[in-house]
Amino acid sequence: MNRLYKIKSFFFISMLALGLTMAAGSCKKAYLNIDEYIYDFIQLDSVFATQDKLLQYINGIASYLPAEDRLWTSSWSPFQGASDENFTSWNDARHAGIKLLLGEITPYTANSYYNNYENWYRGIRKANTVIARIDECKELSLVTKREYLGEMYFFKGYFLYHLIQQYGPAVIPSDTAQDLTASSSSLSLERSSYDDCVKYIIKNMEQAYNLLPATKDALAEVNRPTSGAALAVMSRVLLVAASPMYNGNPAYATWKRSDGTNFISTSEDNSKWGKAAVAAKRVMQTGRYELYIFPRAADTDPLAANVPSAAYPNGAGGLDPYRSYKYTFVGEVPATSNPEIIWSRNVDPRGTDSPLWLSTPSHMSGGNGLNITQDLVDAFKMKDGRDINSSSATYPYPDAATAYQPIGALKNISDVQLVANTPKMYDNREARFYANIGFCHSYWKGTSYTGTDANIKNVEITYYSNGTAAPINTFPNDYNHTGYTCIKYNHFADNMKQSGSILPKVFPMFRYAEILLNYAEALNELNNPYTDALTGITVERNVTEIANAFNRVRFRAGLPGLSAAELASQATIREAIKRERKVEFACEGRRYHDLRRWLDAPVAYSQPVVGMNVAASSSNRQQFFTRTTLNEQLTLRFWSFKMYFWPIPKNALDKNTKLVQNPSW
Template sequence: MKNIRSIVIAGITAVMAFSVCSCDSYLDVDRYIYDMTSLDSIFKRKSLLEQYINGASMYLPREEILWWKGEDPFALTTDEAFCSFKMTPVDYAQGKIDRFSSSYDYYNRFYKGIRRANQVIQRIHECEDISEVDRRDFTGRAHFLRAYLYYSLLRQYGPVPILPDDPLPTNGSTESLSFPRGTYDECVDYICENLESAAAMLLDERPDVSTYRVPTKGAALSIISRIRLEAASPWFNGNPYYYDFIRHIDGVPYISQTKDLQKWGIAAAAAKRVINLDKYALFTVPKDADTPELPKNVPNGNFPNGAGDIDPFRSYNDMFTGEELALNVSEYIWTAGFNNDVLYVAFPAVMGGGNGLNVSQQLVDAYKMVDGYDINESSQEYPYPVEAEAWKPIGNNGKSFSGYQMPAQVAKMYDNREMRFYATIAFNHRYWEASSYAGTEPNKKNLEVTYYIDGTGAAWGDHPDDKSFSGYNCCKYVHTSDSPKGGYRSKYFPLIRYAEILLNYVEAMNEMEEGVVYTDEDNNITVKRDKDEMRKYFNMIRFRAGLPGVTDAELNDPAKMREIIKRERQVEFALEGRRFFDLRRWGDLTKNVGTFYGMNVNAKSSNREAYHKRTAMTWQYSIYTISNKLMFYPIIQTVMDKNVKLDQNPGW
């Protein structure tokens, strides 16, 4: 941080310098504050101060709005899914934005929230009717907000300016209010320092669900874990692609050109620190009479030593659907309120939904068979069907397990898959309950949805694009009672959950060189490439899903283990908004995102075999143009024009 202060007092956007006289200026407090009371009065009273902090949190990105009307420009920039109809995020994936585009221009919005957080940190001592416990907690919240808003800037724009901690004067000169960007590592260190400050002051837990977006100590430490893992990853750690991404005022590379392997140790220690809180655990649901028997190669011991006493489907499914109250989900670390637009996009049009999300065949194929084998190397006990058999129905009376129903017409290619598959992917002939619907219209509940051109999930009414072009949709957040025509169950969206911490820990350890030890002396944590630790925590994820654990041969091979971890993250966090950030940090985005595949939805229900063939998608919103310049969003040109100290991102 001394380097930040000496090299660049990072901070304020150029637009500040040219709008200091406007009441809408970035440097001014929101206009409604003046309508309510004076700024000085706000910092005298606890109730107004808390409103002010809550107002600052409104500048955080709405990560829970995943697709339609989504606030995340990267939500559709992956190999997970595309949308049937025009959604704003697709512009970025198709390369239709530029440095003049106002689409997803959050640069000033995030800095405005940072300004608020700075005001709280600097003036909270003025509050007269607040306890010291609340004063510390409010200060911690402000540090968290400042850190997460900078992190949001870093994710979207790459290295950014960092404001001086003291609020800047509104009458400063253009020169005094203009600052260059910090380097990536400087930004990471500053963000983590603020999160450390937040963790030291925030409460360990919140008393009720109404405080769902208010962070805790565990949330602050968990975001450090995420950031440190990203900073250690190849795209941001010695990446030669950025050899000429240089700060022009002093010639310093924005992305260090020297690979620092110690960063993996820092990341591993950060994850272990959250584990050592002993506060979080993977969410599980006990087995009952309709829990299916485990395959023979899955340990039958009690969780976390096996999956013998849990229901793997419900243990994953019930976290997301609202079946379990958020406060009872031991895995939730930081959450947001759920946005039902996500469900509208997922639901078939005939049932009142938008029918707009097309999950890719690539994601479908990533799910393993129920005994943990890849579909391309399946076992004799649970074989993946050959192409000539894959389209045929499972027959009999279908299947049911863990409260989940598979109609008899479901294709064999979807049979005997791992439980996370059924909790996430809506495929042809899936059964949709929608039990909250109490009307009399046909096909609004208890519907077997099919995506043939003449199926129940085909386009509806005067909206020809409201259909599935891939033959798949997302059911991850859909409760059996949810219905666009009835109502939606209350639920929460996990901004970060404990499964991520465990996989962060395993990945960071796997990348540490054999024999290298890293010690975090401040927190008394020592880490190395410990195969027993890797096995223990990786297997927790596998066993919760009802799958066998990792083998010795896999643990002994860092390259093989790396690919296993990547696959596990792809499936575990499917359609949660994490995929872009993983693919980017690994340097895999341009390799993985190309042609989408799905089923042949132009086939009729009378030709099942033709339907169930992998088909390249040619719909206009499935054509992505992914290049390296899309790793960072461009800084809008109006900002660049007003601050000569800023450098634009590569390619823009």
């Protein structure tokens, strides 16, 4: 690695790590902070004097990017904590996502919780400054200048993407620096329509795509965006824009700009699905990405007879479904060697903000406070691809009278050990179930621990009231409420008691499985052929092509592809895609947004929270493994129309007289 790349890597990684922490909880400044603007203005001449100083400034902009791996604890957004997949065991400032579910958020409290508004606009403004003045830095080579400019356009689009994801239609700032001598009224800008915001994002991502390099070969560079990352952002943004929430939604008919333009279109435009399909296809056509595949090993669970045994991508033959899925999340394979990862960020799983901490039992130095709902658990299929409610005679899902009974013999599945006490209801499930869900009688290896306490590794974790994961005396509220937790980010060797040996990990903000399912969904919803004017790519609804993209995800999971019943109609394919996204992206921060864009949130959040009966002791095994509706304060879910968007913080409204609040807030 040459000296330039070493310098770039050092500043970007260190500033990003520091800045992401700041961005997650900062709420001190308003949308346009004049004092800071003047400070930046004074310093800019020195910033552009040398390449090193300019890089430091650029890395400072990167520090406003959200820490997207912080899903629950000290999280950057409420969306995973407020998902129907889960809830945390505490309603506090560190787990404020649950406050949205419980109806405790107002525009005033939004000043304190997840106030990202000002930082993301600040990031856009600073990126504009670099674009306007980059020629003043005479030390830059043409290659480096292109890369820096590409990152600035990427940041502009990415910050506005996050703004519309959290707050809805946004103020589109000028592409030039603010004139400090202008009147206060001219510095107040009105929100643009959602469609215009999408156009702004796509325009900037197209510029980023044309300027950014295709790959980052050095491990320290993988956190920097590439041209493929720009395409992936476009794929996600355009898919959301085509969805019912933003494409012909009559619920926002009276919400308009001062010129009469609807903030959200009330007229459906089916060609938006064509734009989304083209964006996904552009990623696919790069040839740089593929689902991660780990070869079959001696301990790989045999495939069900109805799963195609041809080699991937035509079947699941020759692969280990569990490791192929799991290893992207747990640090087993470097990001530079994983073709599934399009863009990621480094994660430090050792701290008490990590998913690893939240899911780990208290006596193993964890928080023991992440609760997964029965609804998510039930979404995972049997290993032959059948739903638990229509399971086959070969792999039957047990009835209530036998579900609690133990399987009776030890069973090894890749890195997973099912102990003899494992209930029958958790036997013969698909590989992604074992990769995601920790349940009562799960076996936690934690092999990195080298101490002498026998209760710290190779432990059978139970969530009975007197189980091995029962709360310790000093933290009586740190217990699991449903009998399930998420272990997606836990490597079998990881142990919070031996935190120094926890595997370094990356969090994939964009991975290829999303692109495949985006493509399948967009094609399925497309009524007429669509040709993209920029690329010349033509897409149309083709069931075979939908199945080819979708089935790659299914085959990688060791399951059969789409059945004839699932392929029967647009509606049945739509439901299959929704189910697949729910399972494939479990606890990755996508579920809340999917429910919202499909307009499925009101139904999903009206369902009661169900789990196991954790009040039962180990002597009442059958009672514990009884589906139980939870009626405690933490599970009293609240949904209303206003929750489609986070409220604009009150301090931002006070600074911009033309800024209107989101509906019903």
